[in-house]
Amino acid sequence: MAPLQSFPSFSLLIVEDDQAACDILVRMVGLEFPGCTIYTADNGLKGLELFKLHTPDVVITDVNLPVMDGIEMAREIRLINAYATYIVLTAYNEKTIFDKFQQIGVCAYLLKPISFNELFEVIAKCSVESKLQRG
Numbered sequence: 001m002a003p004l005q006s007f008p009s010f011s012l013l014i015v016e017d018d019q020a021a022c023d024i025l026v027r028m029v030g031l032e033f034p035g036c037t038i039y040t041a042d043n044g045l046k047g048l049e050l051f052k053l054h055t056p057d058v059v060i061t062d063v064n065l066p067v068m069d070g071i072e073m074a075r076e077i078r079l080i081n082a083y084a085t086y087i088v089l090t091a092y093n094e095k096t097i098f099d100k101f102q103q104i105g106v107c108a109y110l111l112k113p114i115s116f117n118e119l120f121e122v123i124a125k126c127s128v129e130s131k132l133q134r135g
Contacts, residue, residue, distance in 0.1 A: 009035035010127040011056040015047035015073065016040070016089070017065050025060070032120050044068030051077050051084070057130040058107070058123065063090040063097055071097070074104045085130035087122055089114055 012029065016022040019042065026038050039054055041047035045067040051059065059077065061070040068076075070088065077084045088101050091112045098109055107126035110119060 009037070010058065010131070011037040011039070011054060012123070012127075013039045013041065013047060013050055013054070013056040013059045015042075015044060015059065015061040015065060015070065017042045017062065028116050029120075029123065032116075033123065042066075044070060044073035047073050048076050052080060055081065057134075058085045058087060058126050060087045060089060060123075063088060063092055071100050071104070074101065074106075078104055083130070083133040085126050085133070087119075087126055089119075 010033075014022060014025050014029075016025065022040055022042070026040060029036060029038060037056075039050045039056060041050050043066045047059070047061065047065075048068065059074070061073060063070040065073070074084075074086055086101065086104070086106045088106055088109045089112055090097065090109070093111055101109060107129055108122040110122065
């Protein structure tokens with residue numbers, strides 16, 4: 001049996017309005033990264049409020065969210081913390097949406113349905129990048 005890979009602890013905010021998808025993400029990420037603190041929000045405004053409160057290392061967001069979409073939330077978070085790190089999960093493969101997130105600064109842009117192996121790789125990469133940027 002292979003030893004469990006050690007990974008430094010970090011915090012993660014998942015902003016997803018589909019409750020079933022959010023629950024699965026929380027469970028799978030928690031299993032892969034047991035030291036991770038995970039916060040969740042079901043709309044962009046709640047995501048922004050949780051970011052202000054907890055300043056997580058990485059934000060995973062959908063694009064199409066109620067109250068405030070993922071792009072606007074990311075812009076608002078960027079004003080609070082220039083080093084915020086984003087992973088975008090979306091069903092939209094539109095260049096204009098990708099370009100908007102590129103302007104804001106995104107660590108990864110993944111299309112749904114997602115591969116958990118790919119997501120885990122991206123989370124590991126982005127959490128390390130976040131720690132390096134923050135010093």
